[in-house]
Amino acid sequence: MSALGPLLPQLRTGVPGPASRALVDVLARHECPAITARRARRASALGQADDDPFVWEEAAGANVQDADGNVFVDLTAGFGVALLGHRDPRVVAAVHAQADRLLHAMGDAWPDARRIALLARLAGLAPPGLTQAILGLSGADAIDALVKTALLASGRPGVVVFEGAYHGLALGVLGLQAYKPAFTDPFRAIVHPAVRVLPWGADGATVRDALADGQVGLVLVEPIQGRGGMRPAPAGWLAMLTAEAHAAGALLGVDEIQCGLGRAGSTWAVTHDEVVPDLLATGKALGGGLPLSACLGSREVMAAWGASAGEALHTQTFLGHPLGCAAALAVLDAVEADDLPARCTAVGARLAAGLGQRGLAVRGRGLMLGVRLDVPAFPVARALLRRGFVVLPAGAGEAEVLGLTPPACLTDAQQDAFLGALDEALAEVRA
């Protein structure tokens, strides 16, 4: 598939096809059953279709090919990671070149040149003043570092988050999610003990109240809530949160793991609201498909960690992995060279207009869109998958929101084909 240009869906079998099914059977035997959803197999109008996963084999641009040779158009960008497109050639070239030189260095002990270059590059692209960073491998890593930094800088353990928040599921950050109680419930006894959840869009008085006892050191917010439903912060809200946090001696941290790096139409979604946060987490698209994330902060805030006295207070074996850093440098170059924020605005505006013409309510910005349906999103997503389009439901407590976070390379023809398939999928589910 790599030699081919952007494709419309090409389905050879039902979805999932026999090769995917056979692989998923093996998966079911050897992976913890909580990880990959296997749904009851049932007969369907297409004979061999069911709700099991399909197995990815290859991807390029906005296309994914499965184990049966079916070609799909991916409007999730693989959880938002493939912002430039899957396997962007510039990222692949950078990874190949790096693989020929150095695969692994020694994290906090002996750094490698790619990590140093990336840190300098991130500082140049960051919101004003956020010139230092702690690198991680996952979004959860970046939020983990952000929460630790805020505690050290403020001297306070409390965190304010907002309904629908999703910041990852690792133990250090699990208690911060307010997306689905079932994720946290079994682990309540061992999660962050001082989290306050406020309504999304909470007014000034509510925020002030939550900060009044001086226990909160961090107000953490997604400028556009992702998993919680592609909800942009109301106008002026982030500025108010910043002012209230600072008045109460707390820091304002933004989670740009999904909305950052141009997806929302500006390099950082907070800059749309003219807010400069104290801390910013980035991930997903940063590594161009390799696992990499970063928590950015100012020199003053990062100084709260103190200097390393020989053994780092915060590190991991693969900190600043050379392959991930090389890939991220290529991603950041591409974000600028392609004027990715403008591209996301233009592609997103066209997609939103097409959805609007169908009478669907669309929210979000750039290529981070939530579509309100009049039927549950899950069966619509499955009906779209059977037509060769990959999408995911989004929304906390709202079953009818479809999330769209496609790659910026999505073509007009792919968009139009998607809109046609959505018409069919909605008709099928409404019937």
Ligand SMILES: Cc1ncc(COP(=O)(O)O)c(C=O)c1O
């Ligand atoms: C806004 C946001 N923060 C944090 C995370 C967690 O990132 P990861 O899954 O890489 O740990 C996600 C993942 O979807 C996210 O959307």
